[in-house]
Amino acid sequence: MRVLLLYPLFPKSFWSFEKTLALVDCKALLPPLGLITVAAMLPQEWELKLVDHNIQEITESDWDWAELVIISGMIVQKEDMLAQISAAKQRGKLVAVGGPYATTSPQEVESADFLILDEGEITLPMFIKAIEQGDRSGVFRATEKPAVTETPIPRYDLLDLNAYDNMSVQFSRGCPFQCEFCDIIVLYGRKPRTKTPEQLIAELECIYDLGWRGAVFMVDDNFIGNKRNVKLLLKELKVWMEEKGYPFGFTTEASVDLAKDDELMELMVECNFKKVFLGIETPDQDSLALTNKFQNTRDPLTESIDKITRTGMQVMAGFIIGFDGEKAHAGDRIVQFVEQTGIPMAMFSMLQALPSTALWHRLEKEGRLLNSSANINQTTLMNFVPTRAIEDIATEYVDAFWRLYDPTAYLNRIFRYYMKLGEAKNVVSKRPSWKTIRALSLLLWKQGVLAQTRWLFWRNLIQVLIKKPRQLEMYLTLCAYLEHFVEYRFIVKQQINLQLANYMASKPKAESMVG
Ligand code: SF4
Incomplete structure (x- = not known):
């Protein structure tokens, strides 16, 4: 076949x-x-x-x-x-x-x-x-969730490794929490199932043997869903990474309760976890409670983020606007929160009801789902009728997105963040490849010569070089992301405004129902 x-x-x-x-x-x-x-x-x-x-x-x-x-x-x-x-x-x-x-x-x-x-x-x-x-x-179809201990090593040999910026591996599936909008718990259940440490290390050994070095994304939706098993993995991974001379730097996603577990954070840092994505969603406590994200209401979010940052792991975070009962100016509160914590990469979206989630079923019952066949991403208008005017939410969203990725605001934010980021461990100095030299030259040309923010770029870069030389590579990567965000904020603005105009022109009856 x-x-x-x-x-x-x-x-x-x-x-x-x-x-x-x-x-x-x-x-x-x-x-x-x-x-x-x-x-x-x-x-x-x-x-x-x-x-x-x-x-x-x-x-x-x-x-x-x-x-x-x-x-x-x-x-x-x-x-x-x-x-x-x-x-x-x-x-x-x-x-x-x-x-x-x-x-x-x-x-x-x-x-x-x-x-x-x-x-x-x-x-x-x-x-x-x-x-x-x-x-x-x-x-x-299957009604059961399988153990992943028998899952074979993915066929990494089928990939063209040069085409990708990161490799990916998966340790666990499932998450113990119950956020109303989340489809992960629908797809993979609330009981996290993990591979064995040997299994995961065999996968890493496979990509290592194929010649991969550099970034590896641990794609688990909540890497710390089963803390006991993840610690067992990290204890073995630590030995393997040391033996191999730290060939990989990991990124993953985790729930915010990571900040409560010092041992876990320490192990992650020792294993070279460089970045962690947290679902913050919103600083509004009422919205967090309403969407069943109680784990984000237990400790002050800013303290949790600062604590993770001090370990040396860079926090990325997801934010959402459009929760039921949300008060006006939610966009401003999110921008304020991101500025206060300094989170460099804040993924921001309008709330969407993903098929089969608890949110989807509730809205379906309430007759608030809109018939939308659109793709769901950061450039799509909400696919349900919210409890406050959709035009207010959309306007706040576009405005906040625009401000978050204003080049000056962004360069200042990442600089402030790097000044408080903990020292990097296990940095292995290696001779830069031609690919790296080419990327660096292009970046310096675009942001250090052509961009209007060039003076700010150089001023911040020199400070990072003096004060945080071990973090320089990660800092430059964040500068490079600006190339994308500057273009993407235009796309967000244009597409959301267009969809909003179409929506307003054919305002659905449903909206008057909700008020
Ligand atoms: S913590 Fe993340 S993965 Fe877990 S249920 Fe909430 S949104 Fe989903």
């Missing part, structure tokens, strides 16, 4: 970083970890070809070669995913789809022949059996 594994295109988003990736000569931030894990679970005598549409085109010879096309992706990739299903069907191919988008919205991908839903450890064997007995269609 010749199988084409196809990863759909991501639209421009907060995380797409095209301009920054161009500086480092990469085509995409992350590889398709889900698809290469699927590849490892298929019969290994099948012939497999991976096409990541984010780094290459799909050619006619790819289509001609394939007997079966497997497509997997997230809701943000839905436009290209639907386009590729139809391209494959037009060419008479058998098509199977899976992954988070297909699992939460199976009715939208029904044109595929096979729907491999939920987690592949259970449903892929059903699909393989069906194909081997000659079936031409089927829907495979």
